[in-house]
Amino acid sequence: MATPLPAATFLAVLRAEGVTVREYRSWRTHERDDETGKTFGPVHGVVIHHTAGRDSLALCYNGTASLPGPLCHTHLSKSGVATMVSAGRANHAGTFAANAHQAVLNESSTHPRPDAAEPIDANDCYYGIEIENLGDGRDPYPAVQYEAAVRWAAAICRAHGWTANSVIGHKEGTRRKIDPSFAMDAFRAAVDERLAHAADWNPNDPDEEEPVALTAADAKTLWLTDGFVKNPNPDTAKDNPYIAPATGLQNIEIIARRTEAKLAALQATNDKLVQAVATLAANIGDLDPAAIVAELRAELESINIRIDVPDAS
Secondary structure (H helix, E strand, C coil): CECCCCHHHHHHHHHHCCCEEEECCCHHHCCCHHHHCCCCCCECEEEEEECCCCCCHHHHHHECCCCECCCCCEEECCCCEEEECCCCCCCCCCEECHHHHHHHHCCCCCCCCCCCCCCEEHHHCEEEEEECCCCCCCCCCCHHHHHHHHHHHHHHHHHHCCCHHHEEEHHHHCCCCCCCCCCHHHHHHHHHHHHCCCCCCCCCCHHHCCCCCCCHHHHHHHHHHCCCEECCCCCCCCCCCEECCCCCCEHHHHHHHHHHHHHHHHHHHHHHHHHHHHHHHHCHHHCCHHHHHHHHHHHHHHCCCCCCCCCCC
16 A cells, blocks of 8 residues: 655656656646546556557547546557656556455465456556557567566556565456456566666666576586585585585685686796797897797797787788
């Protein structure tokens, strides 16, 4: 349960999440509170819709004679632009089944098939987004559009301290609807992934890649393929589950010794390279490019390093 976001805050949290937002007409005061005698809120979750048509922004704002607008809070174009339609009560969800609504209240990871009875007025307590799509299973959702929808839902959940399980598809709240035409479990997983990072996280930015922790199974595979065995000592097995059988050395000791050996090998390589440079420098007075190249090749090959040096001409 939460108080609906004021219009300015709504804009701010969407933009902080990286959503490209456009304001449309009088969206800040465009709502169905006065006309219905009801108020928007407290809010409990987010409903995902598809428009089942194209060029639907004006329709979402104005509605129809039988269903006046606004018909959502945000309209999302194919290009990923989120246009604000309302900050108040909108005619987007209609009535919901009690079991579907309860799953959202409980932030349950399981969203049951909605009951036939629909006693909940979902327009009172849910945000709604209309994603422009024909909804026929063949019309694609461009990546930029789908990601914008994920960011939109994550922004609202983040602002209210909700988990991704506060996001529900229209088809999950009522038997009357089939939208959206994509899997909601996958969509919630994407929202959950965003909520695990800061609002400005960009999964497509290679500079923002984060280290991936090895699972216990991965660690076991790496150690065992390197000749390690399970540590039989219960006192040290927790911190060092695998050891080298020949020496009984524990993981950290093995790493330290291997590092020392590699450093020694690098030092030896460096010494030989320094000697090669010194030899070349001593002969620099009688410069012979072919001889220098030949000597450099010989020195490098003596330490098992081969390079392709163009012949001097």
